[in-house]
Amino acid sequence: MIESKRRRRTVANIATYFVLAGLSMFCIGPMIWMLLTSLKYEADIVTQTMQYIPRRVTFDNYVAIWTQSGFPRLIGNSITVTFLTVTICVATGTLAAYAFSRFAFRGRTQLMLGYLVVRMFPAVMMIIPLYVVMRGVGLVDSRFGLALAYTSFLLPLFVWMLKGFFDSAPRELESAARIDGSTRLGAMVRIVMPLARNGLVASSVFIAIAAWNEFLFALMLTTGQGSRTWPVGLQLMVGEFQLPWGVLAAGGILSILPVVVLFAIVQRTMVQGLTAGAIKG
Amino acid sequence: MTADIEIRNVNKHFGAMSVLEDLSLSIKAREFIVFLGPSGCGKSTLLRMIAGLETVDSGEIAINRERIDHLPPGKRGIAMVFQSYALYPHMTVRDNMAFGLENIGMSREVIDARINEAARILEMPHLLERKPGQLSGGQRQRVAIGRAIVKEPKAFLFDEPLSNLDAALRTRTRLELAQLHQRLQSTMIFVTHDQVEAMTLADRIVVMNNRRIEQIGSPMEIYERPATKFVAGFVGAPAMNFIDATLDRSSGNATARFSDGISVRTAISSDLLADDKYSFGIRSEDVRIVPPGQGNADGVVDVLERLGERTLIYIRLGDGQQIVGSDVGNSRVAVGHKVGLAFDGQKSHLFSAAGRAWHAREA
Numbered sequence: 001m002i003e004s005k006r007r008r009r010t011v012a013n014i015a016t017y018f019v020l021a022g023l024s025m026f027c028i029g030p031m032i033w034m035l036l037t038s039l040k041y042e043a044d045i046v047t048q049t050m051q052y053i054p055r056r057v058t059f060d061n062y063v064a065i066w067t068q069s070g071f072p073r074l075i076g077n078s079i080t081v082t083f084l085t086v087t088i089c090v091a092t093g094t095l096a097a098y099a100f101s102r103f104a105f106r107g108r109t110q111l112m113l114g115y116l117v118v119r120m121f122p123a124v125m126m127i128i129p130l131y132v133v134m135r136g137v138g139l140v141d142s143r144f145g146l147a148l149a150y151t152s153f154l155l156p157l158f159v160w161m162l163k164g165f166f167d168s169a170p171r172e173l174e175s176a177a178r179i180d181g182s183t184r185l186g187a188m189v190r191i192v193m194p195l196a197r198n199g200l201v202a203s204s205v206f207i208a209i210a211a212w213n214e215f216l217f218a219l220m221l222t223t224g225q226g227s228r229t230w231p232v233g234l235q236l237m238v239g240e241f242q243l244p245w246g247v248l249a250a251g252g253i254l255s256i257l258p259v260v261v262l263f264a265i266v267q268r269t270m271v272q273g274l275t276a277g278a279i280k281g
Numbered sequence: 282m283t284a285d286i287e288i289r290n291v292n293k294h295f296g297a298m299s300v301l302e303d304l305s306l307s308i309k310a311r312e313f314i315v316f317l318g319p320s321g322c323g324k325s326t327l328l329r330m331i332a333g334l335e336t337v338d339s340g341e342i343a344i345n346r347e348r349i350d351h352l353p354p355g356k357r358g359i360a361m362v363f364q365s366y367a368l369y370p371h372m373t374v375r376d377n378m379a380f381g382l383e384n385i386g387m388s389r390e391v392i393d394a395r396i397n398e399a400a401r402i403l404e405m406p407h408l409l410e411r412k413p414g415q416l417s418g419g420q421r422q423r424v425a426i427g428r429a430i431v432k433e434p435k436a437f438l439f440d441e442p443l444s445n446l447d448a449a450l451r452t453r454t455r456l457e458l459a460q461l462h463q464r465l466q467s468t469m470i471f472v473t474h475d476q477v478e479a480m481t482l483a484d485r486i487v488v489m490n491n492r493r494i495e496q497i498g499s500p501m502e503i504y505e506r507p508a509t510k511f512v513a514g515f516v517g518a519p520a521m522n523f524i525d526a527t528l529d530r531s532s533g534n535a536t537a538r539f540s541d542g543i544s545v546r547t548a549i550s551s552d553l554l555a556d557d558k559y560s561f562g563i564r565s566e567d568v569r570i571v572p573p574g575q576g577n578a579d580g581v582v583d584v585l586e587r588l589g590e591r592t593l594i595y596i597r598l599g600d601g602q603q604i605v606g607s608d609v610g611n612s613r614v615a616v617g618h619k620v621g622l623a624f625d626g627q628k629s630h631l632f633s634a635a636g637r638a639w640h641a642r643e644a
């Protein structure tokens with residue numbers, strides 16, 4: 001009896017791991033392939049028989065993309081746009097999320113829902129009117145303009161996420177802080193924000209990654225080297241270099257590196273339960 | 282420091298719902314006042330209005346004859362202890378206590394001196410460098426009280442601070458709060474729905490119900506001469522017995538007659554009463570158990586509750602009504618026994634249909 005139960009459990013475990021491993025391969029596989037490709041010589045990439053593990057390893061592709069193309073410029077632009085987007089979202093979104101979480105004002109629910117409605121339209125539908133507006137105010141082909149465009153669909157997300165974190169910070173803490181002489185804003189900054197810190201970091205990283213990887217808006221709203229971001233730039237290189245797969249793969253790896261690093265950071269932050277002990281435990 | 286608090290004609294709405302209506306209350310300096318009432322009657326709201334955490338729709342609140350209802354909470358000179366303790370979880374105990382003092386720009390030496398003094402009073406110097414998450418419920422409670430003490434406030438406001446403690450700790454903390462009041466001689470306002478806390482702590486109890494104050498009085502006044510049927514039923518455990526009655530007012534003191542012919546001669550003047558339906562009220566300790574036929578009524582014992590020093594006896598009368606009486610601790614009565622009930626007319630009350638109360642003439 002017990003023996004067969006244990007056997008059944010082992011079988012179930014094996015099946016579980018099998019599925020998990022399969023899914024992981026499906027997700028990580030392309031990235032590993034990209035990494036491997038970026039380390040190969042051009043001659044080893046296009047071969048008669050498939051060569052999975054490179055026989056010879058080279059970093060030439062990395063050197064090439066960094067020195068012989070506009071790639072550093074693209075990365076620079078992406079950093080600027082991402083930084084601007086996150087800054088705008090954190091500065092305005094934090095206050096908005098706090099207000100939605102703490103104040104009962106007329107139109108509160110409608111506003112929150114309105115934020116979601118924006119997300120329901122496909123980005124393609126938004127892009128033409130957005131382009132017209134941006135051209136009207138002279139923000140086409142500018143990094144700030146692109147950041148604003150990103151804000152239009154990332155800010156609602158940011159506010160919704162952060163509101164959840166603010167909601168879970170006990171209100172009596174702010175009451176206590178206000179009795180201790182803090183203003184509303186002071187209580188928010190000194191008491192609620194430290195408690196919602198993990199949420200703030202997580203939400204910020206989330207929108208940073210979204211802005212970093214965004215392609216469609218960037219393609220439509222940027223035209224020149226001055227503001228083009230890496231997803232668009234990398235795509236355009238396909239024609240420029242007659243499919244230099246190794247160089248492209250190197251560019252891809254360099255571009256996802258910041259994302260990987262950011263994720264590693266968030267993961268650690270999100271695990272820490274800072275609110276422990278705020279109230280009766 | 283201490284202060285008197287004056288609340289005049291205060292109203293409060295949340296949206297369309299009225300929570301407090303035209304409420305007035307004078308609290309004397311050094312007084313320990315308890316707001317007592319069922320959950321949702323507006324006690325916390327009133328306390329938070331005094332603290333400045335809720336706005337006042339209309340009316341005035343003054344501390345030491347100075348209007349404060351327009352001041353922010355931090356400028357009112359009060360301290361508050363919350364049910365959840367509301368300790369700042371990311372700060373040490375010391376920083377928790379220092380937070381409010383730093384905000385008013387107090388010097389480091391004074392802050393440290395006050396924190397050390399409070400820690401000494403509350404016997405928790407060893408906890409100062411810990412974070413709230415590392416403390417037990419009772420210790421957090423102490424820190425919350427300590428955070429209030431260091432501010433040397435004009436008044437302490439407590440919102441059900443004992444509800445989250447277990448029974449033994451609650452009793453001990455209750456006692457410590459009473460001692461703290463003795464020692465600090467500060468005005469204290471304490472919100473609770475627990476009548477034992479109210480009775481044991483209060484100089485005066487403010488019984489609230491349904492947007493209004495039902496009665497203000499010392500614990501014994503509230504207990505012995507409740508102003509309304511609500512107060513009579515809410516204060517005291519077990520709750521007061523109520524029996525529908527008609528009155529015989531032919532003599533000086535009214536006699537209450539119940540439906541099945543039982544009558545009790547009260548000590549309440551007939552002149553004050555009308556020819557109307559009344560509710561007769563009597564507490565369990567004023568219903569003695571006697572041999573059958575020797576009291577005002579006979580009944581059968583339904584349930585016994587032995588409390589040690591006395592026994593509560595739930596008795597079913599002929600018409601099906603249940604009455605709680607009390608007997609000595611080692612009562613010989615058993616479930617199913619037929620017993621007699623002797624009502625103490627001197628201690629009985631009458632309530633009109635509107636809930637107004639009449640009691641025996643004061644001695």
Ligand SMILES: Nc1ncnc2c1ncn2[C@@H]1O[C@H](COP(=O)(O)OP(=O)(O)O)[C@@H](O)[C@H]1O
Nearest residue numbers: 295296300318319320321322323324325326327
């Ligand atoms: N911020 C608020 N918004 C809306 N209604 C509230 C708010 N605070 C309290 N109430 C309502 O006001 C009434 C009184 O609440 P409260 O003062 O907390 O009662 P108590 O402390 O006596 O239990 C309750 O019906 C409660 O639901």
Ligand SMILES: [Mg+2]
Nearest residue numbers: 324325326441
């Ligand atoms: Mg309450």
